[in-house]
Amino acid sequence: MPASPVRLIALLSALLFIAGCSDSGDSERKVITVYSERAEHLIKPLFDRYTEETGVEVRYITDNAGALIQRLKAEGPNTPADILLTVDVGNLWQAENEEVLRPLESSVLARNVPAHLRSDTQHWYGLSVRARTLVYSSERLDPSELSTYEDLADPKWQGRLCLRTSRKVYNQSLVASMIERLGEERTEEIVRGWVDNLATQPYSNDNATMEAIIAGQCDVAIVNTYYFGRLQRNNPDIPLALFWPNQGDRGVHINVSGAGLTRHAKQPEAAQALLEWLSSPAAQRDFAGLNQEYPANSSVEPSEEVQAWGDFIPDDMNVEAAGQRQAQAIRLMDRAGYR
Numbered sequence: 001m002p003a004s005p006v007r008l009i010a011l012l013s014a015l016l017f018i019a020g021c022s023d024s025g026d027s028e029r030k031v032i033t034v035y036s037e038r039a040e041h042l043i044k045p046l047f048d049r050y051t052e053e054t055g056v057e058v059r060y061i062t063d064n065a066g067a068l069i070q071r072l073k074a075e076g077p078n079t080p081a082d083i084l085l086t087v088d089v090g091n092l093w094q095a096e097n098e099e100v101l102r103p104l105e106s107s108v109l110a111r112n113v114p115a116h117l118r119s120d121t122q123h124w125y126g127l128s129v130r131a132r133t134l135v136y137s138s139e140r141l142d143p144s145e146l147s148t149y150e151d152l153a154d155p156k157w158q159g160r161l162c163l164r165t166s167r168k169v170y171n172q173s174l175v176a177s178m179i180e181r182l183g184e185e186r187t188e189e190i191v192r193g194w195v196d197n198l199a200t201q202p203y204s205n206d207n208a209t210m211e212a213i214i215a216g217q218c219d220v221a222i223v224n225t226y227y228f229g230r231l232q233r234n235n236p237d238i239p240l241a242l243f244w245p246n247q248g249d250r251g252v253h254i255n256v257s258g259a260g261l262t263r264h265a266k267q268p269e270a271a272q273a274l275l276e277w278l279s280s281p282a283a284q285r286d287f288a289g290l291n292q293e294y295p296a297n298s299s300v301e302p303s304e305e306v307q308a309w310g311d312f313i314p315d316d317m318n319v320e321a322a323g324q325r326q327a328q329a330i331r332l333m334d335r336a337g338y339r
């Protein structure tokens, strides 16, 4: 007996329902959502490539870390975000502390990301490295005059030093790393020395700080390498050069841009696969290179522009310590009069 049209429709819709439930069906594209502090032009080319290679769509919003962490807290289990991608260990540590991340155990990430560039509790993984180093006027200063971060506190630098504001997490992490390495008392002495040597009030960003050197207001400053790289890309003859301090002891302060799985991720496996891909040689060159950073994965070489700045010994302290000492660093800079 032939099936009645009504039964046929019921059967077809049951089959369609089953097909809709199966995640192997490509009728429904998998979507991952990323909350990113990293700017769109640094992430979109990678996400586009990932979609091309895997069919997984990556949606994202960009904002500063504080706003993204607050948003994750406010959204709670309703958040669409699977991944938080941010810069500076201070922010990653804050995200972990505010419980918006969940631990992620991945042998791939553990292999690709060195232990000192990821959280002990597997809440986040560094994906690129930036150095916060010295930059100086190549017209007015001989690099043989430079040696360490500590030396910038010496009275010989009176009126020759420019700094970015202590409100920026990059400087908070730098000072936190000095507390970890040198102790609080010694670090406070150094920061007071820096303040005494300032040529002008601290600047709001690294670019303005370097522009002040070019304008002749000061001769030396502390900046993240990629900001120097951007200026240099626009003007190859820029009268500035990088200097790697502390090469005889602890090395140059480095920090990371990194990511973790959100506490309420709806697609944890798919998000993990994206993070693993971002840490892989296939993605690392672009992830770091687009921002003139160093790949976190040590099997990948930095771009040629970045290699041209020369080799240096980085401080291999676990970057997490800088996060843990963030609040202590902020109080110390405040006491020392560093605004």
Ligand code: FE
Pocket (backbone or CB within 6 Å): 087, 224
């Ligand atoms: Fe930056």
